[in-house]
Amino acid sequence: MAAASSEGTTVRSLEAPAEPASGVVAERDTTTATVAGWGRLAQPGRERLGEDLEQLSRSVPLMRGLGRSYGDASLPPPDRPVVAGTRLADRLLAFDAGSGVVRAEAGLSLGALNRAVLPRGWASPVMTGTQFVTLGGMVAADVHGKNHHVDGCFGRHVERLRMRVFDQPGDHAGRVVWCSRSEHPDLFRATLGGMGLTGHVLEVEARLSAVPSPWIWAEQRRMKSLDEVLAGLRESAGNWPFTVAWIDYLAAGRGSGRGVLFCGRWATAEEAPAAVPPRTERLSVPFVLPGWVLNRFGMRAFNLFYYLAQRPRKGTVHPEAFFHPLDTIASWNRLYGPRGFSQYQCVLPHASCPDAVREVLQTVASSGVPSLLTVAKDCGDEGEGLLSFPLPGISVALDLPHRPGTQHVVDRLNALVTAAGGRIYLAKDALTRAADFRAMEHRLDAFEAVRRRWDPAGRLASAQSRRLLEGS
Amino acid sequence: MKVAILGGTRGMGRAIARVMAARGDRVCLLGRQTDELEKSAADLDIRGGGNTGVTMAHCDLAEPSTFEPALATAQASLDGLDAVVVTAGVFAPQAELADDPEKTEQLLTIDFTNTILFCEAARKLLLAAGGGTLCVFSSVAGERGRKPVVLYGAAKAGLSQYLEALDHTYRQEGLITVCVKPGFVKTGMTAGLPVPPFAGEPEPVARRVVKAIDRGRPEVYAPAIWGWIMAVIRLLPRAVMRRIGF
Numbered sequence: 001m002a003a004a005s006s007e008g009t010t011v012r013s014l015e016a017p018a019e020p021a022s023g024v025v026a027e028r029d030t031t032t033a034t035v036a037g038w039g040r041l042a043q044p045g046r047e048r049l050g051e052d053l054e055q056l057s058r059s060v061p062l063m064r065g066l067g068r069s070y071g072d073a074s075l076p077p078p079d080r081p082v083v084a085g086t087r088l089a090d091r092l093l094a095f096d097a098g099s100g101v102v103r104a105e106a107g108l109s110l111g112a113l114n115r116a117v118l119p120r121g122w123a124s125p126v127m128t129g130t131q132f133v134t135l136g137g138m139v140a141a142d143v144h145g146k147n148h149h150v151d152g153c154f155g156r157h158v159e160r161l162r163m164r165v166f167d168q169p170g171d172h173a174g175r176v177v178w179c180s181r182s183e184h185p186d187l188f189r190a191t192l193g194g195m196g197l198t199g200h201v202l203e204v205e206a207r208l209s210a211v212p213s214p215w216i217w218a219e220q221r222r223m224k225s226l227d228e229v230l231a232g233l234r235e236s237a238g239n240w241p242f243t244v245a246w247i248d249y250l251a252a253g254r255g256s257g258r259g260v261l262f263c264g265r266w267a268t269a270e271e272a273p274a275a276v277p278p279r280t281e282r283l284s285v286p287f288v289l290p291g292w293v294l295n296r297f298g299m300r301a302f303n304l305f306y307y308l309a310q311r312p313r314k315g316t317v318h319p320e321a322f323f324h325p326l327d328t329i330a331s332w333n334r335l336y337g338p339r340g341f342s343q344y345q346c347v348l349p350h351a352s353c354p355d356a357v358r359e360v361l362q363t364v365a366s367s368g369v370p371s372l373l374t375v376a377k378d379c380g381d382e383g384e385g386l387l388s389f390p391l392p393g394i395s396v397a398l399d400l401p402h403r404p405g406t407q408h409v410v411d412r413l414n415a416l417v418t419a420a421g422g423r424i425y426l427a428k429d430a431l432t433r434a435a436d437f438r439a440m441e442h443r444l445d446a447f448e449a450v451r452r453r454w455d456p457a458g459r460l461a462s463a464q465s466r467r468l469l470e471g472s
Numbered sequence: 473m474k475v476a477i478l479g480g481t482r483g484m485g486r487a488i489a490r491v492m493a494a495r496g497d498r499v500c501l502l503g504r505q506t507d508e509l510e511k512s513a514a515d516l517d518i519r520g521g522g523n524t525g526v527t528m529a530h531c532d533l534a535e536p537s538t539f540e541p542a543l544a545t546a547q548a549s550l551d552g553l554d555a556v557v558v559t560a561g562v563f564a565p566q567a568e569l570a571d572d573p574e575k576t577e578q579l580l581t582i583d584f585t586n587t588i589l590f591c592e593a594a595r596k597l598l599l600a601a602g603g604g605t606l607c608v609f610s611s612v613a614g615e616r617g618r619k620p621v622v623l624y625g626a627a628k629a630g631l632s633q634y635l636e637a638l639d640h641t642y643r644q645e646g647l648i649t650v651c652v653k654p655g656f657v658k659t660g661m662t663a664g665l666p667v668p669p670f671a672g673e674p675e676p677v678a679r680r681v682v683k684a685i686d687r688g689r690p691e692v693y694a695p696a697i698w699g700w701i702m703a704v705i706r707l708l709p710r711a712v713m714r715r716i717g718f
Contacts, residue, residue, distance in 0.1 A: 091515035
């Protein structure tokens with residue numbers, strides 16, 4: 001029974017917290033069916049799985065993929081607590097090996113897509129930090145990867161979407177339409193990054209990237225300070241298609257903000273081994289760690305160890321090791337203990353850097369809810385998606401273990417980000433308040449207008465939209 | 473290997489078709505919906521590198537008249553047939569069947585009578601061609617009379633018995649029968665049910681089943697741990713089975 005009772009038994013309070021300092025209330029409840037995101041913040045609800053998305057999408061307020069968004073983006077609204085899971089609808093439907101255009105059901109995972117096309121010289125144009133995301137989820141969050149400064153978000157490479165929409169007021173089951181840059185372009189743009197709130201994505205057609213080999217040539221360097229990390233990111237952006245930096249902001253004194261810069265590109269046929277990259281084996285965190293394991297000292301030790309372990313090196317590496325290092329350990333979300341966690345990911349315009357980045361890091365460092373892993377990445381141009389996350393600047397992602405006080409930290413961070421002209425990433429968020437989101441997201445009215453046109457009766461919603469957009 | 477899979481568009485059938493196509497086996501999908509067959513054939517073809525030569529044939533487990541033509545089409549399209557896999561079937565928990573005689577009859581007909589009729593057609597075809605493997609999905613539900621699966625379990629118990637006898641009777645002549653007894657696997661068939669401990673994912677279960685086909689094992693539990701679980705369940709006294717909800 002251990003396996004069953006360790007999952008999905010933390011129930012997050014749905015009530016607005018009485019005071020900011022105790023923003024997250026957790027209680028154990030083993031009787032209610034719950035559904036949770038990657039951060040394991042569960043709420044009452046059920047996930048309905050099936051292989052037939054046309055059928056499955058008729059009567060639900062929301063669809064989700066592999067549930068890798070951290071907070072409540074993939075959770076159903078409390079008043080209609082059923083969400084349809086797409087992950088069993090995972091078929092590749094068409095692939096043109098000449099042009100690289102692929103069409104698949106929305107539940108196909110990024111990892112499965114790459115395994116199918118890499119041996120034939122193609123790859124997903126955008127690789128997220130985990131390969132366990134679905135195409136539908138990649139569209140909904142308009143995901144970005146280490147190559148954002150060159151290739152933009154996933155949405156840039158999407159050609160068409162097949163969707164169930166609910167624009168006819170009397171039609172409860174909705175209707176199925178195709179949308180693209182030329183067909184229902186308003187729906188198309190609002191759906192890229194629209195967090196599943198404009199309609200249910202059934203099929204995705206996207207253009208893949210041609211690659212010279214299925215391997216990655218990677219190089220990594222240690223950086224002694226935050227300034228060096230940020231300068232390194234900007235400088236390497238000109239030479240490398242894939243860049244990202246890890247920051248150890250918990251180190252005391254002069255070492256604070258030191259990090260490791262990772263750069264990469266697809267290896268040439270000469271550099272690459274002859275074989276196709278083998279399937280990787282995965283370790284697993286077997287149970288939920290007690291909350292005290294990852295305390296401040298544990299995290300500091302981990303970061304020091306990680307910094308020392310990341311010796312400067314270069315060479316050919318497995319694409320999964322380069323793009324999805326955390327996937328090596330399955331269920332790593334159990335590390336943060338029974339109370340769960342979310343992430344805080346924001347992007348700060350170049351003009352506000354490096355000061356705003358330092359302020360964000362210091363706010364979390366001094367908060368008592370330190371982050372195990374902190375990642376920075378420079379972003380390129382804003383995407384087409386009406387709520388797409390990146391803008392030209394530096395993106396910072398921090399894990400946020402949920403403790404009393406986490407809400408307060410998020411509120412302070414949101415004030416900082418709003419003042420700097422930045423914004424947050426909805427796929428990671430669990431705690432931002434509606435007023436704060438509205439203050440930082442000037443594109444919201446345009447998004448809401450499209451949403452009203454395509455869902456006038458308000459049949460679509462998520463726990464996150466109830467929190468951020470409908471202000472319940 | 474040249475294999476026909478009844479139920480190959482969904483669930484365990486889909487997973488087995490992927491494992492077999494990926495290693496170069498020739499696959500013919502049998503199913504009742506043409507568009508579903510076409511989508512699954514495309515999927516197998518793309519995953520297999522674009523020239524796997526997947527074929528398909530119309531076959532409806534509710535219509536025994538489709539069985540022989542479907543198997544003949546499969547044999548002709550693959551230019552021979554080494555194995556037939558049956559994963560199709562229907563599931564309903566007891567609560568849904570208790571007061572619905574129509575649904576009860578449908579489940580018993582499909583999971584018992586028609587599945588066996590299909591196996592009989594496959595047996596004749598494989599034996600006529602000199603032998604082969606018949607791999608059929610029964611269930612751990614057929615191992616003991618259990619409250620949540622009174623009717624489904626009864627149909628699967630009958631099916632398991634039939635498959636065992638088939639193996640005893642025809643192995644000498646070259647027909648190897650593999651009876652698969654899956655525990656809980658997270659597929660579309662079990663969607664919506666509470667997930668018990670030791671539930672399996674389709675892909676590892678498919679690998680185990682394909683290995684059993686290769687080795688000609690007459691019986692396979694998947695995931696493997698369900699073999700041990702059922703060994704205990706089989707020993708439980710009736711007084712205990714009467715009391716527990718399992």
